[in-house]
Amino acid sequence: MSETLAPYIALPGTAGDAFVHWREVLGGELDMLRYGDGPPMEGMPFTPDPQAVAHAVLTTPAGQIAGGDAMGQDEEYPVRGTAYSLLYTADSPERARAIIEAFVAGGGEVNLPFDRAPWGDWYGQVFDRFGVMWSLSVPA
Incomplete structure (x- = not known):
């Protein structure tokens, strides 16, 4: 397997919608796993929503974007206004x-x-x- 580098974005419960939208805009292939799609995850410090995205990868003609829903956060999870694009x-x-x-x-x-x-x-x-x-x- 060759090495790869992709940005990983944790979103506040909107990862499923975001990755579908990004595929619609950019094209490519989307692989998405929700917490409810896999076996129970023993030892996690929180109980994830079964519909929350555990991991998603969008492979576009230009590269990959990975991400999921931020879990176990006690505070607001900022997306806009941070120092990235x-x-x-x-x-x-x-x-x-x-x-x-x-x-x-x-x-x-x-x-x-x-x-x-x-x-x-x-x-x-x-x-x-x-x-x-x-x-x-x-x-x-």
Whole structure:
């Protein structure tokens, strides 16, 4: 097996909907396991909701995203407003615009309009309806 690296996102109970939406927007193959799909997990410090996502992997044409529902958190689990974004490098400005439009149509909002950046590439940012920031880039 070769090594891989993928961002892993823990969402506050919205992972199932988020991963399905991301597959609709980006394409690819989705593998998702809910806690209720497997055997009981002995020794866990909490009892997970059987419908909560234990682990999901979306394999897109551009790479993989992994994640699941945050479990056992006593406080609000922040998604939006944190210091990260997912960088998706598209093969054309038209493809990047289509991705942004799909996120907006799905309840998201533009954070930075997609346009030529000072460094010469195309670049923009959009928050999806789950609060995840997507940075879209196209090399000059």
